[in-house]
Amino acid sequence: MNWNQLNSAFTLFLSLLVEAVPFLLLGVLFSGILLFFIDERKLIRLMPKHPLLGALVGSCIGFLFPVCECGNVPVARRLLMQGVPSPVAIGFLLAAPTINPIVFWATWTAFRDQPEIVFMRVGFSLAIATIIGWVFSVQKDLRPFLQPVVARAITARRQEAGGRRQEAGDGEAARSGEAGNASIQNLKLKTQNAYSTPQSPTSNPLLQSGTYWLGNAGQSERVDVAELQASMLSATVAHKPLSYKLGLLLENTVQEFRELGGVLVLGSAIAAILQVFVPRDLILGLGQSPVTSILAMMLLATVVSICSTVDSFFALAFASTFTTGSLLAFLVFGPMIDLKGIGLMLSIFKPRAVFYLFALAAMLTFVLTLFVNLYVG
Structure with a gap:
């Protein structure tokens, strides 16, 4: 370790923060607006009853409710408790952190030179969430899988x-x-x-x-x-005056930004340390393999638990050394399943249901991104 390495790591760390903080703040604001100003119960009556169509519609609701993986769990829980069909709620739970305009904009900003990553991220996330929601529709009564x-x-x-x-x-x-x-x-x-x-x-x-x-x-x-x-x-x-809601929105924004900002700082530091201090040969050997690169980035996404509004800037740090499929694995799997998200999901589901969600999301992500590595490039 020398001064040049420390300087490079600190520069990379600051560059990641400067690019990501505006998107994190925007995501927190939209999450708060949803919580305090939108009554999603009015949309429940419009939800389709067909399992596959319901899962697809639920996966697309993120465009209306732009929340990250920190905000999607409370919303999905409210939807379930208000009687929305389970495929709709599960589709929203898994897709909303990625299928929303803020994340799309952030990913486009980070990967404007690789637009295929942006569209494949959205497509893969939508497909995986829809499939898993459809699979869970086989269980006609989801209550045995839910917390009491x-x-x-x-x-x-x-x-x-x-x-x-x-x-x-x-x-x-x-x-x-x-x-x-x-x-x-x-x-x-x-x-x-x-x-x-x-x-x-x-x-x-x-x-x-x-x-x-x-x-x-x-x-x-x-x-x-x-x-x-x-x-x-x-x-x-719901029926409080506007001034009361605005006060709650400000308080919620400050609290969430403080909590998620800590995660962002930690994730940016990890990315900078890995890029600067881990031997280049090791990163290249791991990152260029079509299989191990995907597994490594899925594991990293699970552990780092970085917010979906800024994870594209984290992944960008690995763009020159890791395969396209592995970058997609990080961008698709992380917002669905990470350590932070698992803890939140346990407020809705029993452990076995969370395990099923984890296993299905991991398998589908691996298959799709391996196809990218082998046949797309």
Whole structure:
């Protein structure tokens, strides 16, 4: 190690940060706007019921909801809890970090001399997310794969919807003389017990004193709000004044930028260190093999866990030494599955479901990018 190496590493580190920070800030802003100003429940009614079409549409929703892999998990959880079909939610979960205009712009900025990487990244991400969403549609009831809190929320919503339909039917029958008011009142009580909470004048019915209440037949359960606050916040502030929402947006932007900025600094430092201090012959030997280059970059993407709005600048540092397929593997697999994302996914899915998502995404990414290395170049 000498002064020239340190200077080169620091220069590369700063150049990566300068290019990436504006895109990270833009991504955080859009994520906050989605959380506080957009009610995605209005879109649920438009979602297709066909599994394959639903997975494809869900994978494309990222163009409407431009969030990175830090924001897609709370949104996907909200979609599931609000009754959206599972292929739509899973397609969105896997594709949204890549299939959105901010990431497309950032990737184009980094790889403007290699536009094929930009379009193959979008195409491969869309194909993989759609296929996995379609595969999960085989499981008609996804609740056995979900965390208990999310599964109970889905059950409560289904009971509420069923109660409303039955109440409407009984109301019409009552008006025609075929039913009485007693059945209607009974159904109202059932609906209220299935999805209601004790309320106080100063608290929201969903978030009370550190407690998220979701009960069945009057039974309430205490759950840490930190786990579910992000997923329910949009409903909490839906009817708040604009000044209140703007204040929350500013606070959320500062917090997320601080947290994700730390990850960006760490990722940029790793890229600079690898480029400067790892022997060139080792990098060339690993990076030029059509198979090992893909495996190495997938492993790196999993460990580094860098945000999808800036990962293209990280990958750009390896463009001269690694194969095109391996760069695509990093850009496609990382936003879907990384250590940070796995931790977030465990707030929705049980471990075995996360393992299935990981295995399917890894296999499909490897096959597609190996084809690029062998036949595209």
